Amino acid sequence: MPQASTAAPKANSATAAGFADEEFDAVVREHQRRIYRLLLSILRDPDAADTLTQECFLRAYRSRAKFRGESSAGTWLVRIAINLARDHIRSRRRAFWQRLVGGGERALNAASELPDHAASPERALAARQELAAVWAAVEDLSPQQREAFFLRFSEEMPIGEIAKAMQLQTGTVKSHLARAVGAIRLRMKR
Amino acid sequence: MQAHMNEESWAAALSGELGATSQAHIETCEECRAEAQSLKRALDGARESLDAAAERSEVFWIRQRAEIAARIRQQRDVGHRLVWATGVATLALAASLLMRQGPPRTAPPQISDQELLMQIESSVMREVPEALAPSALLAQEMAQAAQKNSNDEKGEQQ
Numbered sequence: 001m002p003q004a005s006t007a008a009p010k011a012n013s014a015t016a017a018g019f020a021d022e023e024f025d026a027v028v029r030e031h032q033r034r035i036y037r038l039l040l041s042i043l044r045d046p047d048a049a050d051t052l053t054q055e056c057f058l059r060a061y062r063s064r065a066k067f068r069g070e071s072s073a074g075t076w077l078v079r080i081a082i083n084l085a086r087d088h089i090r091s092r093r094r095a096f097w098q099r100l101v102g103g104g105e106r107a108l109n110a111a112s113e114l115p116d117h118a119a120s121p122e123r124a125l126a127a128r129q130e131l132a133a134v135w136a137a138v139e140d141l142s143p144q145q146r147e148a149f150f151l152r153f154s155e156e157m158p159i160g161e162i163a164k165a166m167q168l169q170t171g172t173v174k175s176h177l178a179r180a181v182g183a184i185r186l187r188m189k190r
Numbered sequence: 191m192q193a194h195m196n197e198e199s200w201a202a203a204l205s206g207e208l209g210a211t212s213q214a215h216i217e218t219c220e221e222c223r224a225e226a227q228s229l230k231r232a233l234d235g236a237r238e239s240l241d242a243a244a245e246r247s248e249v250f251w252i253r254q255r256a257e258i259a260a261r262i263r264q265q266r267d268v269g270h271r272l273v274w275a276t277g278v279a280t281l282a283l284a285a286s287l288l289m290r291q292g293p294p295r296t297a298p299p300q301i302s303d304q305e306l307l308m309q310i311e312s313s314v315m316r317e318v319p320e321a322l323a324p325s326a327l328l329a330q331e332m333a334q335a336a337q338k339n340s341n342d343e344k345g346e347q348q
Contacts, residue, residue, distance in 0.1 A: 036246035057258045130232035178197035
């Protein structure tokens with residue numbers, strides 16, 4: 001289960017002068033999985049997610065002196081990761097979400113390999129259909145709606161932290177989430 | 191019967207932030223309750239499938255940390271090299287500036303007003319300006335040599 005917006009205690013204590021080198025190593029250890037998962041969910045490309053995770057921490061290291069602890073280290077890193085993902089998508093000019101077909105199938109396959117909690121094959125089939133509806137709906141979302149969706153429902157970040165990470169008003173984040181949920185509900189009713 | 195929940199209420203409900211009104215509605219509305227359960231299940235499934243897709247071995251994370259550390263070291267080395275290069279360049283620039291200035295200039299000797307007037311007077315009295323004195327001397331010697339040659343030729347003829 002992802003841990004939402006938990007920051008290294010040392011990182012938070014190092015607010016006045018940013019992170020020291022030894023503290024930064026602890027920050028990497030604590031957040032690398034989460035950043036990788038977020039980038040993978042947005043990009044649907046394991047190699048790009050790996051490269052950008054490294055880049056995310058490198059950028060954070062470069063600007064570690066500027067970190068003032070106004071938000072948690074996790075939120076700060078998520079913001080860097082989101083910006084990197086946006087740059088990546090823009091620079092490569094590709095319809096990355098098309099890769100959801102491949103990535104989504106992989107994710108769905110992975111889901112089908114999870115322990116089956118359903119009581120019957122019918123229930124398992126229904127669960128898979130629900131999951132497919134979620135992915136199909138996510139495919140239709142705008143990039144910002146998608147980011148908000150993953151941050152809320154995958155990373156389980158509070159609305160306020162999502163707003164800080166995405167540099168949006170909380171009302172806008174709520175609106176993105178409402179649209180995302182609306183799209184999913186619509187898909188599930190089909 | 192209350193109106194069904196709107197999209198914002200659904201988003202809040204699925205985030206575990208269900209308001210009192212929506213909570214009351216879900217408790218009484220069979221349709222919304224069933225839909226909420228279905229949505230919750232689908233979102234939980236999506237999260238689990240993402241977790242599974244992002245799951246990597248410990249070797250992957252160790253390798254990733256090592257690469258991050260290596261890139262940070264590389265950046266630090268470049269930074270140190272830049273500091274050194276800047277220092278050396280600054281020193282070289284300072285040295286070249288010092289060398290261009292040459293030996294320290296000495297102030298011209300102070301002379302009295304009377305001496306200055308005498309120097310001016312002697313300059314004015316000169317037949318040839320001081321700067322042309324070597325040329326005048328050369329012209330004088332050439333004239334003397336020509337005179338001597340002329341005298342010698344006359345002597346030989348006689």
